[in-house]
Amino acid sequence: MDYGHELVFGTFLTPAVEDAERVIALAQLTEQVGLDLVTVQDHPYQPRLLDAWTLLSVIAAHTERVSVSTNVANLPLRHPVVLARSVATLDRITGGRVELGLGAGGFLEAVAANAGPQLTAGESITALEEAIGIIREVWSTTGGGIRLEGKHYTVKGAKRGPAPVHDVQIWLGAYKPRMLAVTGRLADGWLPSSAYAPPEELAAMNKAIDEAAVAAGRDPSAVRRLYNISGNFAGHGGFLQGPEELWIEQLTELTLTEGISTYILASDDPDDIRRFGELAPAVREAVAAGRTTTTTITPVDTTAAPSLPSGNFSVVPTPPPATKRSAIQPWDESDRPTGPALDPTRVYSPQQLASGEHLIQVHDHLRAELDQIRDLVEQVAAGSLGVGQARSHINTMTMRQNNWTLGVYCETYCRLVTTHHSIEDAALFPRLRRADPALAPVVDRLQEEHLVIHDVLEGVDKALVALVDGSATIDTLRTSVDLLEDTLLSHLSYEERELVEPLARLGVM
Structure with missing residues (x-):
């Protein structure tokens, strides 16, 4: 289903240490071609990659309009109180251009090797749930000191603030049932990658999120559906493997059938980014047409086609051709x-x-x-x-x-x-x-x-x-x-x- 969110398009850039200037230039190109969002991965245990929050701060300083986000932040190596204040600080400096992509921390051994907590996969999800509550409390400036006691994080009287200048969204990278349920209960957005959640698997994952949201008393549309995508404009088969027209059709259909409303291109190729910027308006136009199509009452010839909708239903199916071209009939x-x-x-x-x-x-x-x-x-x-x-x-x-x-x-x-x-x-x-x-x-x-x-x-x-x-x-x-x-x-x-x-x-x- 389509959850009705405004469409957003962005990039997912590799924060390579050896070419920091190029990463910043690609972020500027993202803005120049009309895209909305720049994201980078966050692996603090990986010395080949620039520190995500330092890089995002520099990108924000070198751009004027695009929002920035981690894709996704490594929670085990970023304490939720400090992370919340980092996000809020940058949001205030940029005038509200920061969102928080957040993950439980997929490389648990690497986290432990870098002095982080040594957690199991299940424990890391529990820690994530606790952290989301802490982050939201830090951003809320009403009430006294923050006091939350959990299995992994205990906050005893921490001061609140600073508050971000806009309602920062928390987007979770999630694939398995328990994380999808957390997304439905607590998150503002779901941020999977097409490499791990291909289009044909989105429906089942969306269903898990929706059911968890309803069980928590939330409207499923409160959860924005984002999608890290990769493709090839010169390809000849598969998802996003072909010319711009193919991308436009496939992204439009994903929005109208699976509710995806944010598309983030994982590419460091300037030509790919330019072409993505050029096709984004066409996707917006096609989605708008699909969402706002109005119809007029048209009488249906029920004698010629007795099983077609009639009465006050105004959408008229297309009848089949009156004659066949082939002598072969593949079905009755x-x-x-x-x-x-x-x-x-x-x-x-x-x-x-x-x-x-x-x-x-x-x-x-x-x-x-x-x-x-x-x-x-x-x-x-x-x-x-x-x-x-x-x-x-x-x-x-x-x-x-x-x-x-x-x-x-x-x-x-x-x-x-x-x-x-x-x-x-x-x-x-x-x-x-x-x-x-x-x-x-x-x-x-x-x-x-x-x-x-x-x-x-x-x-x-x-x-x-x-x-x-x-x-x-x-x-x-x-x-x-x-x-x-x-x-x-x-x-x-x-x-x-x-x-x-x-x-x-x-x-x-």
Whole structure:
């Protein structure tokens, strides 16, 4: 689900000792390209790395607008009272530009080797919980001396203050159940890294945080969802492995489906930072469109499509094409299950309707990309360069001009479809099952069709390879694209027909 937070974009820089000036320059570049946040790791036991708080102070002094944060602070080697005062001091000096990324201390042996406490993993989490309470008490200037007695920290009459000038957020780096529960109960934000919490695992982790928040009497939306990400703009497969357009689509979908609202790029490459700064406004625009989409009441032809939503439900699913291009039928459309009937008396808010509209918008993007693939195939058929020439001229040619770039484009498209389906399978569909068990047969069928579509996509890839190596003709590729078009358009239409109303009714997007 989307928790509705304002989007934030930042960088995660390596605080290398041997090139401190470059780290500061990259922080300044972060600000120059319009990003919002600079973060650095904190490993006080590691002499290869600059001290995090000293570095952040210098970065703050060399910038004017960006916020700064540890990603994440090593609590065992930073006493919570001293840490709280360090954060508050820098926040006051910078006019409110400091947040606190905080961790329990992952490298416990290194901590102990540097005169820190020798804790087990469980003890370090208990210490973290105690420390959060101490830090918040230091920042609160009301009341007498601080008196808290814990297993790891005992404060006996410590003076309060200084208070930060803004409400500093505490973001926890967390992955395992107990830490996720602490995040839901006590933290202002959750800060995982995509390398350890890939997109398909976010739903389960978010659920653990949400349940802990509710059990503690908190609104789950009180916890901002942040994400350290890494990628490759020249990549051709996987999460954030491709051009800016891919990044924009994937980050937008993560915001609208998993509630991620802060994206922090782990890269020390200036070009990556510049490109991230350029795509951030497009993600903001796409998310805003997904959040604020309004619809008008449009009558539905229930005679032509009797199971489409009707009555006062105004989101209209896209019907399937009237004719098929391929002679192959990968499934029987007549035995597709249907979900609960629409309640014609139900009234839907614009926010509820936006969930179904977002699904259609994502699908429309896939439909438009499918049209582009067919257009590319026909341009190849009309006359193209050889693969060798295409490779030698690739820097001066567009993807619409030759077999080589067609291959790159088709590969990217196949990955977009697969990623979209993977997110649905891992996140959306389990939520729908839990929210309305009557939808289980529909969800099961949709997942079965995802597997079929995957095989069809593989067929397009094989036909493309065969075209490039000369073992097949352009007609072979046309035939595979015909099957892809029939299969995908039929599936997208079925999914919209069955899910746009439940998404609005159940609020699980």
